[in-house]
Amino acid sequence: MTLELQDIYKSFPAESGGEVLEVLGGISAGLERGRFVSLIGPSGCGKTTLLRIIAGLEPASRGRVLLGGQPLSGPSRRVGLVFQQYALMPWRTTLGNIEMGLEMAGQGREERRAAAREYVEAFGLAGFENSYPHQLSGGMQQRVAIARTLILQPELVLMDEPFGSLDSQTRNALQEFLLSVWRQRQDTIVFVTHNVDEAVFLSDEVLVLSRRPARVVARFSVEAPRPRDRTSRASNQVRREILSVLKEQQEQVGLV
């Protein structure tokens, strides 16, 4: 097991007279090395909160996160996080953003430049090495952000709806791109999305969370071999099952 979530609870203190907000209600799950796992659930169910806890940006109220058997506390280079809004430094160029983590790790200028250049090449960013983020398209910005995370070779890669603000064509292209990168590197990925199609297309496994306070209510394996056909019968079958679990969750809140 690379990642172990042990009974994680999270509640936020009441705001001026309101009730305590219970977001996570005991999440337990194990994740093997090299797997691509998606987290899906009703909107506002705490997917992002869970990811932030694993990334060490937020403490859990109860429970533990173990990585390779050791408990995690606080942000660490062992766990990478890709944000939905890219979160690139606007004052750094493509190269400067990609090499930022290596810089923090104290790597020499020449060495990290060379490493960053390799990623620029592999991520189809050649010609934009010296561009600032605002000069890049959304898809390119997210590729820079992914490169910035992967260059550190983290043991675990977290992605928080990374393609959520892209148009559907760019989104499809980036999904395929991410899979091709992952096939070569075999990173362990936890991918948060609210898009069932995306989860089924990308993942080895899909974890479905309940509404708040969230727990894992179902775990699906997607066996279809890659490259996957988005419209194959096998894909449709898994999609149908996931959607029915999600619908159950939403009916309980009375959204449907």
Add this chain to the structure above:
Amino acid sequence: MKMLRRWWLPLAILLAWQGLCSLEVFPPYKLPSPLAILAGLVDLEARGMPPGQRLHWHLFYSLLRVAIGFTSAALIAVPLGLLLGASSSLRRLISPLIELLRPVPPLAWIPISILWFGIGLPSAGFIIFLGAFFPIVLNTITGVTSVSPVLVEAALTLGASRREVVKKVLLPGALPNIFTGLRIGLGIGWMTLVAAEFTGVKSGYGLGYMIMTARDIQRPEAIMAGMVVIGLTGLLIDGLVRLLQRRLVPWQRSRANDA
């Protein structure tokens, strides 16, 4: 051609002004003509005001006072602003003090600063320091607090220490606002300086002192020539800071140009 389109109104006013003066609509001892002011400017450098104390030395001393006051203000205000921007508890502690001192005009400090430092460079430097300090510190705080928390979190997940967060996220993120503060601070410092020099200088040099001398001996064209020098120098200094800003904040080029 483009210059003409941009500057035609000031030029027209200058021409009309010269015309009215030539027709002796205004008495020359109240409003000298542009040409007379130009002659006064040449005279300030050629003969000096008072005679022997030439314009470029007045300018030099004024710039020196501003350089000392402004540099010391920037060296203290920028780090302090970064610190206060990064720590909300420190901000809560120090902010009331700043809010209390800030509304006191720098010029109101002149009497007490003369008492403390006497008339001379330290006292002038202190007044300019006060004028420049507050806009720099406040804009730096604003700059730091406006940096998106997501960028700080991104840096943390990339392995940044707290120190590195300040150096590599908060400082560059606040840089556009810091420059705004520096420009405002320098502008206020320059204005404060001239007024401070009105009240007296020890060296016998300074643009404000030069203008007051011209008033004492009733030379309106020299007074106005001095005003022109002050205005043009202020413009030039601001232009230099903007140039520096464009070099140091290249990712904001378009917005920096608008300011």
